[in-house]
Amino acid sequence: MGLEIVEPNTCVRGCCSSTCIPLHLPPSSYTLLSPIARGAESVVYEAFLDGNRVAAKKPILSTSEDLDKFHKELQLLCKLNHPGIATLVAAHARPPNYMFFFRFYEQQNLAHRLHVQEWTPHFDQALAISLQLAKALQYLHDQGIIHRDVKPANVLLDRNSSAYLADFGLAQYKKDIRAVSTENWRSSGKPTGGFHKKNMVGTLIYMAPEILRKDIHSEKSDVYSFAVSINEMLTGVVPYTDIRAEAQAHTVLEMSYTEQQLTAAVVSGGLRPVLAGTESGVPAIMLSLIQKCWDVNPENRPSFSDIVLELEGILQQRKEMEKEDLLLQKSSISNGHQAIDSMNNLHTYQENINWYTEGEYLSKKASSGVHSGFRIWLNSLDESSTYHPILSWGSFATCGKRESMEDTHFLMPYICNEKDVHVFGIFDGHRGAAAAEFAAQTLPEFLKILGSTCSPPDALFEAFVRTDVAFRNVLDSHRKSKRVTQKDWHPGCTASAALIVRNKLFIANAGDCRTILCRGGSPLALSRDHVASCLEERERVVSAGGQVKWQVDTWRVGPAALQVTRSIGDDDLKPAVTAEPEITETVLSVEDEFLVMASDGLWDVVSNMEVVSIIRDTVKEPAMCSKRLATEAAERGSKDNITVIVVFLRPVSTAERVY
Ligand SMILES: Nc1ncnc2c1ncn2[C@@H]1O[C@H](COP(=O)(O)OP(=O)(O)OP(=O)(O)O)[C@@H](O)[C@H]1O
Numbered sequence: 001m002g003l004e005i006v007e008p009n010t011c012v013r014g015c016c017s018s019t020c021i022p023l024h025l026p027p028s029s030y031t032l033l034s035p036i037a038r039g040a041e042s043v044v045y046e047a048f049l050d051g052n053r054v055a056a057k058k059p060i061l062s063t064s065e066d067l068d069k070f071h072k073e074l075q076l077l078c079k080l081n082h083p084g085i086a087t088l089v090a091a092h093a094r095p096p097n098y099m100f101f102f103r104f105y106e107q108q109n110l111a112h113r114l115h116v117q118e119w120t121p122h123f124d125q126a127l128a129i130s131l132q133l134a135k136a137l138q139y140l141h142d143q144g145i146i147h148r149d150v151k152p153a154n155v156l157l158d159r160n161s162s163a164y165l166a167d168f169g170l171a172q173y174k175k176d177i178r179a180v181s182t183e184n185w186r187s188s189g190k191p192t193g194g195f196h197k198k199n200m201v202g203t204l205i206y207m208a209p210e211i212l213r214k215d216i217h218s219e220k221s222d223v224y225s226f227a228v229s230i231n232e233m234l235t236g237v238v239p240y241t242d243i244r245a246e247a248q249a250h251t252v253l254e255m256s257y258t259e260q261q262l263t264a265a266v267v268s269g270g271l272r273p274v275l276a277g278t279e280s281g282v283p284a285i286m287l288s289l290i291q292k293c294w295d296v297n298p299e300n301r302p303s304f305s306d307i308v309l310e311l312e313g314i315l316q317q318r319k320e321m322e323k324e325d326l327l328l329q330k331s332s333i334s335n336g337h338q339a340i341d342s343m344n345n346l347h348t349y350q351e352n353i354n355w356y357t358e359g360e361y362l363s364k365k366a367s368s369g370v371h372s373g374f375r376i377w378l379n380s381l382d383e384s385s386t387y388h389p390i391l392s393w394g395s396f397a398t399c400g401k402r403e404s405m406e407d408t409h410f411l412m413p414y415i416c417n418e419k420d421v422h423v424f425g426i427f428d429g430h431r432g433a434a435a436a437e438f439a440a441q442t443l444p445e446f447l448k449i450l451g452s453t454c455s456p457p458d459a460l461f462e463a464f465v466r467t468d469v470a471f472r473n474v475l476d477s478h479r480k481s482k483r484v485t486q487k488d489w490h491p492g493c494t495a496s497a498a499l500i501v502r503n504k505l506f507i508a509n510a511g512d513c514r515t516i517l518c519r520g521g522s523p524l525a526l527s528r529d530h531v532a533s534c535l536e537e538r539e540r541v542v543s544a545g546g547q548v549k550w551q552v553d554t555w556r557v558g559p560a561a562l563q564v565t566r567s568i569g570d571d572d573l574k575p576a577v578t579a580e581p582e583i584t585e586t587v588l589s590v591e592d593e594f595l596v597m598a599s600d601g602l603w604d605v606v607s608n609m610e611v612v613s614i615i616r617d618t619v620k621e622p623a624m625c626s627k628r629l630a631t632e633a634a635e636r637g638s639k640d641n642i643t644v645i646v647v648f649l650r651p652v653s654t655a656e657r658v659y
Pocket residue numbers: 036037038039040041042043044054055057086102103104105106108109112153154156166167168169
């Protein structure tokens with residue numbers, strides 16, 4: 001970077017200095033853009049520094065201790081230089097602005113990648129990340145520094161998924177940790193609350209048993225946290241939240257144990273997160289390394305130099321296996337044929353049509369790859385006075401007790417790279433998955449096209465209608481070309497879409513998917529279920545020329561006996577079963593906590609109120625919350641596919657910090 005170092009290159013107190021990192025900057029050299037993350041102790045912004053994209057970490061400074069902490073973190077960061085550690089490129093260490101500027105890591109942190117983006121790394125990728133992290137920690141320990149907050153959220157990933165250890169907010173020289181603790185012990189005779197608080201830092205679920213027992217941190221407590229983090233990457237499961245493990249103590253958080261009970265189980269019960277399984281391609285030697293690293297006795301845990309050696313050994317083995325595989329491949333190619341025959345029998349009335357691809361193809365054609373984005377929507381809002389929700393999102397979808405999956409969904413935060421525009425959608429297919437698969441591709445694309453000409457509610461309305469027309473046209477042309485052979489096959493799907501434009505939330509719904517908002521702790525339904533049991537809908541259907549009859553157990557529409565009264569597709573029931581959505585508009589404010597969208601597989605067995613209280617009791621991670629809700633529905637006997645999207649509208653922390 002072309003930033004100049006202005007001598008004397010020290011912080012205002014003179015305790016931090018560097019020969020190569022500028023420690024004070026002219027205000028004109030940087031611009032803060034929007035926040036990427038809000039922690040308990042800082043806000044991290046995307047920023048530009050001297051024309052380069054960087055991340056600016058701005059600590060929240062409210063006491064003089066906070067300021068001491070800033071100087072300590074800066075002193076440490078100035079000394080660190082390792083390819084596996086997030087690079088500090090500059091700092092501003094003079095009043096009134098205190099800031100760290102780091103190289104920008106495009107893929108955020110490992111926790112986000114795993115649980116929000118639902119990334120499942122291949123074992124070789126996970127191994128590479130483990131090795132990079134182990135080397136960074138080995139370097140740190142060689143400098144006499146303990147990190148004390150090793151966890152996936154503090155591992156940053158660049159665009160190639162290379163890993164960088166970050167967040168030195170709790171890091172300490174080992175010698176200083178000792179000094180503090182002996183002093184405290186001596187002065188108070190026994191550990192006081194204050195002592196505990198001062199020394200028990202880190203994040204609960206990654207904390208070694210000795211730390212939970214209020215011992216002091218050592219290199220080996222970083223080893224423990226490393227093991228929990230690596231295992232989390234290999235399983236994709238946040239520690240202690242696994243709900244698949246039955247009847248075992250592994251479900252502590254699920255069973256709403258308190259933090260004290262979890263602590264006790266880790267310390268004396270030997271509880272650990274569910275270990276990754278070899279069936280997912282993790283070699284046994286890796287699993288035994290993890291187990292050694294989280295041994296209850298710190299002395300039995302290997303050091304990072306041992307861990308690095310062991311991981312390099314595993315990497316070597318993988319490379320040799322790969323060579324052998326390449327040699328073997330030539331002889332095994334002939335095995336692929338059998339599968340194709342059975343595939344052919346599956347599609348009796350639709351000849352291998354991939355409806356996702358159909359939808360994608362159609363929307364590409366419609367937009368010819370150009371849309372001018374959502375500038376007009378944003379320009380019409382008054383930037384300065386409006387509330388800016390801060391979003392995090394996740395989803396979970398399961399086929400449940402059904403044989404096939406007919407639900408689909410999409411998550412499109414920052415649609416068209418617009419920071420303040422987000423779209424999420426759920427589609428619940430019936431008479432096959434065709435309409436749901438098609439609509440999940442086309443609906444957001446139509447929205448992009450319409451965004452430059454219509455208002456948000458008009459764009460949503462039109463996108464639903466156009467998706468429906470497009471689907472029925474494509475189906476029709478396939479009937480004509482005989483790729484669809486069965487004449488009376490009329491697939492359809494219900495649809496629900498949420499569009500957020502800065503502080504405005506628009507929900508469009510056609511059918512019985514439902515969206516609720518948790519506002520001030522209570523559920524607020526933002527959509528109405530369109531089913532024939534609803535009088536108003538029944539009357540609408542009848543006046544549009546449809547027939548409604550009580551059949552078996554409920555009101556149903558037409559010869560197809562459909563329960564829903566609005567949908568995309570279902571061309572045998574058009575226009576009575578309309579694709580026109582009902583749209584609600586909500587202005588978001590600080591009271592608004594989260595949004596839950598789900599297919600009827602959830603709502604059939606869990607009420608709006610119950611959904612809110614289940615989320616209240618779950619680790620505040622949107623993908624985990626989605627999974628928790630789906631599991632609850634399955635346990636309560638839902639017979640349907642279940643899809644859940646959870647969008648938090650305010651910052652939440654994954655695990656509670658101690659103090
Ligand atoms: N250089 C960077 N590039 C991209 N994203 C970053 C960068 N630095 C931080 N972030 C994002 O900001 C988040 C918080 O950063 P960091 O952990 O340093 O702050 P913190 O306030 O100490 O957080 P915590 O509350 O977890 O202690 C990271 O998890 C990451 O998602």
